[in-house]
Amino acid sequence: MLPYTAHKPAHTESSEQLRARIPGLGADLDPKDRPSVPKERFDPAASGAHWEFPERQKEKHPRERSIEHRQLTPVFGTTIPTKGLSGVLRRLSYARYGEGRAAHWLILIAADRIDAIESHLRSFGTANPDDPITQSGVLSERRRHGISSRFGRGRADLKHGWLDPLIILGPWLIAGVAAVKVGRMLLRRH
């Protein structure tokens, strides 16, 4: 009786039956046919690179980097340079903490939340202010069968689905309450 004896469990379908219904069954059975075996294959020519070390991309703005890098990598992304309070925190995190430290990642996550608030506020001074309704995509609920897709289908995620609106609207509610309180405080002073 398995697994108290040495036998493997027998499958309900034989190899022949499987081969008849599954195209390509066993085509990569031989590890030699598997492109990621072995994991490491030393072959510098295989990639198509025609350099030993790449030419360096110009650093137009000071680029933050992990302290686990001994130098700035020769190529890097240039999108969204750091700015504002979130930028201060991001630069601090990169300058002070290695990737093995939880502080590094926690500060970056905190900076992300601050960045969202800073960017929302900044957007109100532009011709294209943030709109949590259109940007969250919830207007598509009806067209995409929001109710019938969720209910009566045994989905595990319904247990925590109520949290999503809080995450989307929470910062707006907090900011609204704070604005009302500050407004009332100022009115009382005058």
Add this chain to the structure above:
Amino acid sequence: MRAMVYRGPYKVRVEDKDVPLIEHPNDAIVRVTRAAICGSDLHLYHGMIPDTRVGATFGHEFIGVVHDVGSSVQNLKRGDRVMVPFNVYCGSCYFCARGLYSNCHNVNPNATAIGGIYGYSHSCGGYDGGQSEFVRVPFADVGPSVIPEWMDDDDALMLTDALPTGYFGAQLGDIVEGDTVVVFGAGPVGLYAARSAWLMGAGRVISIDHLDYRLEKARTFAHAETLNFNNHNDIVMQVKMATEYLGADVAIDAVGAEADGNLTQHITSAKLKLQGGSPIALNWAIDSVRKGGNVSVVGAYGPMFSAVKFGDAMNKGLTLRMNQCPVKRQWPRLFEHIRSGYLKPSDIITHRIPLDDIAEGYHMFSAKLDDCIKPVIVPAAA
């Protein structure tokens, strides 16, 4: 140009951005003709990946046409129809020279623990992605390939991440003939991993999810048996019973950071961001594989710690293998499988969304509405 832009957790919109410029002699600028939303894009969308900046454009699955090339580019020219692996990589560093393209050391100044990925936060190098009309593609002589004439655009698009990652996941399982393989997650990567397990010679493939429409796809597309974990108090026990109490020989985690099935784990990770990811599927994989078995992880996790059951993994003598997929290494063999008719990657595409409706696409995919499995984004200029 029009481009998807992140505006904070659960919020995206389309904005006008400048067309990217050549910043390095081996850059190309690609006009995007198709992009996809990947399940791992949802980790960004939900605010789980550190250093995801407001204003960033996501998208690491895309194909297009070469619009411009830098002065040192030899292998591509304007007008070429190209597919671009999700990895940004140099091809010449210590890791690339050994075929570990997803672990390149020359493209991501923000971290050494991960290579470069298009449109995947500054933690992955700060590159804009392909959910836009144009995208900068570094190391054009290394990453992109001209799409073979016989291959259609949708198949090529699926080859930029989801299919190679699933195929890679099956390889990491080190499957031998007749093995029982259990795949957690029936999203695009899980479906491809289950389908690929047969190519490696599996004798039985069991796919696990909580969404019935995805399990139906696992049966029809991946020829797998299925289990809905929401119908069972203990899915590990179900796998044990299905394997005569032995456990599966190989388990593949194709879910990653936002796995469902344990409320505490999900809320502490996906909602409160106190873990790098919710390792529910990984823990189930560890517990449902047999002693001495293999666990393959291709679901994406963030860089923070996660509550993983390493005691069980150690005591059972498991082999855990994982990595981001080095995509281009998989292409020649996958091309053969597609030509032979063994794989039809585009069969999992369920929706096509105009770029200007990107917020709808993200919401639908995130909330799993309309039986969505794989949404494709089509820019107006495509």
